[in-house]
Amino acid sequence: MMADQPEKIGKYEILGIAGEGSMGRVYAAHDPFADHKVAIKVQNIPDDGSGASKLSRKMFFNEAHTAGELDHPNILAVLDAGEDGNEPYIVMEFVEGDNTLTEYCTEKNQLPLKQAVEIIYACAKALDYAHRRGVIHRDIKPSNIMLTPEGDAKIADFGIAQRMSSDTTQIMGMLGSPRYMSPEQAQELDTTPKTDLFSLGVVAYELIAGRPPFIAKGFSRLLYKIVNEDPSPPSEHRPEIPPRLNTIILGLLAKNPDDRPESGREVASELVAVFGDLAQEPVDISEEDQFRIVRKLRFFNDFSDDEIREVLKASAWETRAPGDEVITEGEMDNSFYIIVDGAVSVRKHGNEISTLTKGDCFGEMGYLSKIRRTATITAKDDLSLLKITATLIEQASITCQLRFNKVSLETLIHRLARTSERLAMSTT
Known part of the structure; x- marks a missing residue:
């Protein structure tokens, strides 16, 4: 049984218990120096000098030492480690929801x-x-x-x-x-x-x-x-x-x-x-035909032929029927779409705010920042799309990724600028 919740562990201010099990407890805490939320893992390790307690302590700090040297978006970051009194702890990035x-x-x-x-x-x-x-x-x-x-x-x-x-003794x-x-x-x-x-x-x-x-x-x-x-x-x-x-x-x-x-x-x-x-409803179009079609789209004006072929390899060619929802407002999704043929309706809170046609793109906010979709996109007629996800584009060369992200960001900036202009005009 662990002691009551402390007010602080080391320099960290305890906010509450995030999780608990037979092996220990995880606290939600605040780092006053970095001013952000962290998770602190404290393990039940008896201080009895036994072989079991020594192994538990070694495993505990092995995690801090090993994971602390790794920096990858898909590895839980270890930020700090120490002992408070005789109680070892590890400070990690906080993941909401556990x-x-x-x-x-x-x-x-x-x-x-x-x-x-x-x-x-x-x-x-x-x-x-x-x-x-x-x-x-x-x-x-x-x-x-x-x-x-x-x-x-x-x-x-x-x-x-x-x-x-x-050269150190490993846990075997x-x-x-x-x-x-x-x-x-x-x-x-x-x-x-x-x-x-x-x-x-x-x-x-x-x-x-x-x-x-x-x-x-x-x-x-x-x-x-x-x-x-x-x-x-x-x-x-x-x-x-x-x-x-x-x-x-x-x-x-x-x-x-x-x-x-x-x-x-x-x-x-x-x-x-x-x-x-x-991919939903994959279309049987040869790679060369796909290349000839997208080469003409304005989104790819600044891309080299090799870069376009890389994007195509990291894409899914899809078709949608009139009325099909491509994106739903409020959903999490990191896909980015380029309209190859057809048109879509953009609706926010049920109201149509614009129409996008051949050569236009959408979904750049979710693709770039992984936020919830802010509008619903619906096919107005028979629709052909190039669908790209962040997961897939990571397989392309660095040059292609930089070009793609640059054009995506420019598209977002232009769209935000047009929105600001419309808002300014509506208030004058």
């Missing part, structure tokens, strides 16, 4: 496929970042992947993480959560970055299929299945799963590490193609 992937790994509460794939993609990129810096997480599981209110994934809890090259043995262990962990063999990829495969399977890939009664039987039995394809439990996504997940779950993808970056690259598979 929501993890756990609740979405059942058949009754599954996420839409596109959102689930975006989360797997983000985690693959975060793991690739950590692995390139010599860190293996070793405990990837749904409860260690947090979700922000905007739907962004953040990998947390590096307590048993291992450094691939270190059969570590990790049994259901998400790799075959090498189950057999207490050496772990590698591909160990994390196997665990990510288990998480992906649960998130996509709504059930674990390995189900058994008892610890020993579970480990046997992990080491020796292949799971059924996820599509057996969710038929709408694209074949390509099936292949990627089963590849992550290969028994032999050599048969798994080489890196998280490779996984992320493979997932890019899945977004195209999931």
Whole structure:
């Protein structure tokens, strides 16, 4: 049982309890120097000098040391660590809601496929970042992947993480959560970055299929299945799963590490193609025909031919019928759209405020800043669209990304300027 809520821990002013479990407590707190909200994790570690308490303390500060050196948008940031009296604590970025992937790994509460794939993609990129810096997480599981209110994934809890090259004593043995262990962990063999990829495969399977890939009664039987039995394809439990996504997940779950993808970056690259598979009403138009059509659109006036081809590779070509909603006011979405043919109505609070036509674009606010949609966009007639998401455009070259973001930002600035002019005229 932990003590009553303190007023302060170190320099941090405690605002309330954000979460609590058998292992400790997480407080919401205020950093008076940086003037922002943080989360402080305090763990129940008995000060009895036992081997168990020494290991717990080592794991606790291992998280602070390891995660504190990582800076990635999909890894929960560790900001500070210390001891208050004899009580160790870790200060982390605060994620509103304390929501993890756990609740979405059942058949009754599954996420839409596109959102689930975006989360797997983000985690693959975060793991690739950590692995390139010599860190293996070793405990990837749904409860260690947090979700922000905007739907962004953040990998947390590096307590048993291992450094691939270190002179310090590492935390060894059969570590990790049994259901998400790799075959090498189950057999207490050496772990590698591909160990994390196997665990990510288990998480992906649960998130996509709504059930674990390995189900058994008892610890020993579970480990046997992990080491020796292949799971059924996820599509057996969710038929709408694209074949390509099936292949990627089963590849992550290969028994032999050599048969798994080489890196998280490779996984992320493979997932890019899945977004195209999931696009609504994909159109069968050759790449060369797509290029000729969009080359004429004013949005691409300043793009080179190579940059346009890169954007096309990171896009989904969609069609919508008259009356279809493309964007709904109030929803979270980071997609950006360019009208290839047709027209759309822009409505705010039910009132039509403008019409956009061929060559126009929309969705730049959500794309650039990940805020809720401020208007509803509806097809006025047969509509052809180029749909680009921030997730997909990240696969393009830096030059292409800079060009795309520059044009998107200029579009936003011009639109805001026109809105200001209309407001000024209406008040005169």
